[in-house]
Amino acid sequence: MANKIQSVKGTREFYPEQMALRNYIYGKVRAAAQAFGYQEYDGPFIEAIDLYAAKSGEELVKKQSFTFQDRSGDFVTLRPELTPSLARMIAAKQGELTFPARWWSFGPFWRYEQPQKGRSREFFQWNVDMFGVDSPEADAELLAVAAAFLRGVGLTPDKASIFVNNRRLMDSEFDALNIPAEKRLDVSNLVDRRSKMEVKKWDEYALELGLMQAQLDGLKDILGNFDLWKKSDELTRLFSALEALGVSEYVKFDPNIMRGLLYYTGTVFEAFETSGSVKRAILGGGRYDNLLADVGGQPLSGVGFAMGDVVMGIVLQENGLLPEFIPSPAPVFVTIFDASLQRESFAFASELRRGGLNVLCYPEPAKLQKQFKFADKMKARVAVTLGPDEVAQNRVAVKNLANGEQSVVARESALEVIQKILASL
RNA sequence: GAGCCUGUAGCUCAAUGGCAGAGCGCCACACUGUGGAUGUGGAUGUUGUGGGUUCGAAACCCAUCAGGCUCCCCA
Numbered sequence: 001m002a003n004k005i006q007s008v009k010g011t012r013e014f015y016p017e018q019m020a021l022r023n024y025i026y027g028k029v030r031a032a033a034q035a036f037g038y039q040e041y042d043g044p045f046i047e048a049i050d051l052y053a054a055k056s057g058e059e060l061v062k063k064q065s066f067t068f069q070d071r072s073g074d075f076v077t078l079r080p081e082l083t084p085s086l087a088r089m090i091a092a093k094q095g096e097l098t099f100p101a102r103w104w105s106f107g108p109f110w111r112y113e114q115p116q117k118g119r120s121r122e123f124f125q126w127n128v129d130m131f132g133v134d135s136p137e138a139d140a141e142l143l144a145v146a147a148a149f150l151r152g153v154g155l156t157p158d159k160a161s162i163f164v165n166n167r168r169l170m171d172s173e174f175d176a177l178n179i180p181a182e183k184r185l186d187v188s189n190l191v192d193r194r195s196k197m198e199v200k201k202w203d204e205y206a207l208e209l210g211l212m213q214a215q216l217d218g219l220k221d222i223l224g225n226f227d228l229w230k231k232s233d234e235l236t237r238l239f240s241a242l243e244a245l246g247v248s249e250y251v252k253f254d255p256n257i258m259r260g261l262l263y264y265t266g267t268v269f270e271a272f273e274t275s276g277s278v279k280r281a282i283l284g285g286g287r288y289d290n291l292l293a294d295v296g297g298q299p300l301s302g303v304g305f306a307m308g309d310v311v312m313g314i315v316l317q318e319n320g321l322l323p324e325f326i327p328s329p330a331p332v333f334v335t336i337f338d339a340s341l342q343r344e345s346f347a348f349a350s351e352l353r354r355g356g357l358n359v360l361c362y363p364e365p366a367k368l369q370k371q372f373k374f375a376d377k378m379k380a381r382v383a384v385t386l387g388p389d390e391v392a393q394n395r396v397a398v399k400n401l402a403n404g405e406q407s408v409v410a411r412e413s414a415l416e417v418i419q420k421i422l423a424s425l
Numbered sequence: 426g427a428g429c430c431u432g433u434a435g436c437u438c439a440a441u442g443g444c445a446g447a448g449c450g451c452c453a454c455a456c457u458g459u460g461g462a463u464g465u466g467g468a469u470g471u472u473g474u475g476g477g478u479u480c481g482a483a484a485c486c487c488a489u490c491a492g493g494c495u496c497c498c499c500a
Contacts, residue, residue, distance in 0.1 A: 006490075006491075007491095009490090009491070009492095052500070063426080063498085064498070064499080064500085065500095080500065081500050083500075084500080111498095111499080111500085113498075113499080114426090114497090114498090115492075115493090116492090116493070116494075116495090117492095117493070117494085119499090263500090281499095335458095335459080337458075367457085367458095367459095368458055368459045368460095369456075369458095369459065369460075370460095371459080371460085372459050372460035372461095373459095373460055373461085374460085375459095375460065376460040376461060377460090380460095383459075383460080385458075385459070387458055388458090389458085397458090397459090399459070399460090401460070401461090404459095404460085404461090406459080
């Protein structure tokens with residue numbers, strides 16, 4: 001259709017039902033973060049492209065960000081992530097902030113990628129970070145926040161788990177195998193791909209990268225050793241703290257978790273749905289020691305993670321964990337008996353609203369059957385009718401839509417009767 | 426950026442070159458002062474869009490847009 005303008009590829013339209021889910025997730029991430037005392041913040045949605053170019057590859061910025069020139073000719077971009085903005089904000093007020101700083105945010109981000117299931121060009125992301133304390137116990141707290149969220153939405157440990165590794169531990173293991181520094185990035189990518197490739201092809205790929213057979217064998221030993229964490233003092237303390245925090249059932253050690261190399265320096269972690277169709281990580285994070293110094297601040301260690309709303313929504317849906325959708329926020333519905341009594345109904349609805357209730361009123365006279373059907377669709381809990389009989393006696397008919405019981409009560413006591421019904425549901 | 430698959434009623438999908446259909450949902454009525462259940466009836470439509478082949482195209486070809494799968498990437 002020539003004159004029908006489509007939505008921009010990869011953007012999302014939140015109809016009331018999707019909006020309710022987004023707000024549900026927002027409510028749950030807020031509850032998890034606030035339970036641990038984290039403060040909410042946000043950064044700009046538009047940033048100078050240089051903020052990302054400084055740290056990321058040029059190709060990355062050019063290809064995967066929504067970049068454009070503003071009216072003055074400056075290159076700006078819709079933010080693809082929050083961490084650089086956050087680091088700048090922390091660095092700018094480093095001298096006046098109280099540390100440890102515990103901050104969280106939930107907002108929109110844009111990445112110019114190929115839309116697929118679980119990946120759109122516009123998404124919401126939850127970011128949680130702590131600055132100013134470099135300890136395994138602080139890492140454990142971030143994991144506990146993530147676990148609190150999973151628990152909060154009903155994702156039990158058998159449905160979703162967080163897998164933890166430590167970059168320093170892996171580095172020392174790679175040292176022991178005499179893997180040279182310039183090969184670390186390749187090896188890291190190799191590890192990342194292990195779950196995606198067939199065993200044979202993965203071996204071939206490893207040898208192609210220039211690993212000796214002995215190094216490959218050693219690497220496979222490491223990646224298969226799920227007791228490796230016992231060698232790491234950091235991880236030993238981490239798991240001890242997790243136990244005290246009551247979330248150890250959610251967290252498992254996994255030497256296969258690498259999470260790229262960009263700025264993680266210690267603990268790294270990713271959460272996965274244990275038996276789902278979405279292979280993507282549902283959240284991920286880790287410790288970064290150098291980020292603040294990189295943006296011009298004094299050295300300050302941080303630990304944090306991020307979670308996207310798109311994958312989370314799919315996971316919740318596939319696990320039957322979506323909250324019931326209530327179309328109308330008004331639990332009380334007032335019918336219009338006929339044109340001559342419309343004002344009567346409007347006035348009564350207004351009385352109820354002044355009493356503190358959310359009230360939905362049919363906007364015009366219609367068959368009561370039609371109006372009740374509408375009330376049902378809106379999942380209202382109480383319907384009130386003012387017909388000629390009721391009005392003559394200064395009474396109203398209050399119907400409990402859950403059980404179908406209706407009683408005619410004095411107009412003055414209606415508010416109380418309705419509140420009682422709502423409280424009983 | 427590359428390869429492959431898909432696009433038909435509001436939704437899920439049939440129809441494989443010959444009259445565009447079903448289920449669910451929707452609307453009306455049974456029930457002129459009351460929803461969910463049931464029954465009866467009714468309307469679903471530029472077959473994503475544009476072009477081409479053909480007597481004839483939802484189907485075949487080309488282009489384009491969107492969605493999905495994979496590679497790439499994943500800050």
